[in-house]
Amino acid sequence: MKFIDLVKTRKSVRKYTDRPVSRENIDICLDAARLAPSACNSQPWSFVVVDDKDTKDKLAEAASSGIYRMNTFIKTAPVIIVVITEKSKYVARLGGTIRNVKYNLIDVGIACDHLTLQAAELGLGTCYLGWFHEKSVKKILGIPNSKKLDLIISLGYPENPELKTKLREPLDNLRRYFIPGL
Numbered sequence: 698m699k700f701i702d703l704v705k706t707r708k709s710v711r712k713y714t715d716r717p718v719s720r721e722n723i724d725i726c727l728d729a730a731r732l733a734p735s736a737c738n739s740q741p742w743s744f745v746v747v748d749d750k751d752t753k754d755k756l757a758e759a760a761s762s763g764i765y766r767m768n769t770f771i772k773t774a775p776v777i778i779v780v781i782t783e784k785s786k787y788v789a790r791l792g793g794t795i796r797n798v799k800y801n802l803i804d805v806g807i808a809c810d811h812l813t814l815q816a817a818e819l820g821l822g823t824c825y826l827g828w829f830h831e832k833s834v835k836k837i838l839g840i841p842n843s844k845k846l847d848l849i850i851s852l853g854y855p856e857n858p859e860l861k862t863k864l865r866e867p868l869d870n871l872r873r874y875f876i877p878g879l
């Protein structure tokens with residue numbers, strides 16, 4: 698698939714079939730994430746993969762409880778990947794403080810984009826969730842409170858694999874070529 702077609706194929710999938718996802722395919726997606734660039738090559742990420750149905754059901758329930766209930770759709774996903782935002786290397790944190798940039802968040806975003814695009818290439822659907830009950834997720838998975846979870850990703854075969862129209866700003870609205878002297 699041409700890269701631009703892959704980009705157009707990836708979409709947020711909020712309804713999944715029961716078809717299980719092989720660990721081989723999960724690892725291919727995580728490997729794509731692992732190869733992402735990061736500030737000072739910090740690689741500030743790790744992943745907890747939940748594909749055991751009982752735990753996944755509990756996790757989905759807890760993650761989308763209360764004010765997070767708009768995300769109850771994750772209950773249909775056979776796999777949930779919890780992304781741990783780790784600390785950047787010292788030099789990247791120092792640079793980030795000077796520049797007022799959280800490089801580890803940028804890095805995690807890039808890694809997760811690799812993951813979701815790789816998933817799309819395998820015919821898998823994903824959806825980022827930034828809105829979830831972090832404390833409950835940590836409790837269920839035994840993740841220490843000191844860790845930061847900024848994203849979870851649902852993964853599975855989409856119920857509707859058709860392409861979705863992208864609602865995006867036209868390029869002309871967000872790009873200008875700099876013209877010297879103007």
Ligand SMILES: Cc1cc2nc3c(=O)[nH]c(=O)nc-3n(C[C@H](O)[C@H](O)[C@H](O)COP(=O)(O)O)c2cc1C
Nearest residue numbers: 707708709710711768824825826827828829861863
């Ligand atoms: C950082 C981030 C957080 C997101 N959080 C949620 C979420 O909590 N629930 C949800 O349904 N979609 C979430 N999304 C998906 C976006 O709504 C979606 O990517 C956007 O509407 C564009 O649609 P598309 O992914 O189908 O192209 C999130 C996406 C990103 C990048």
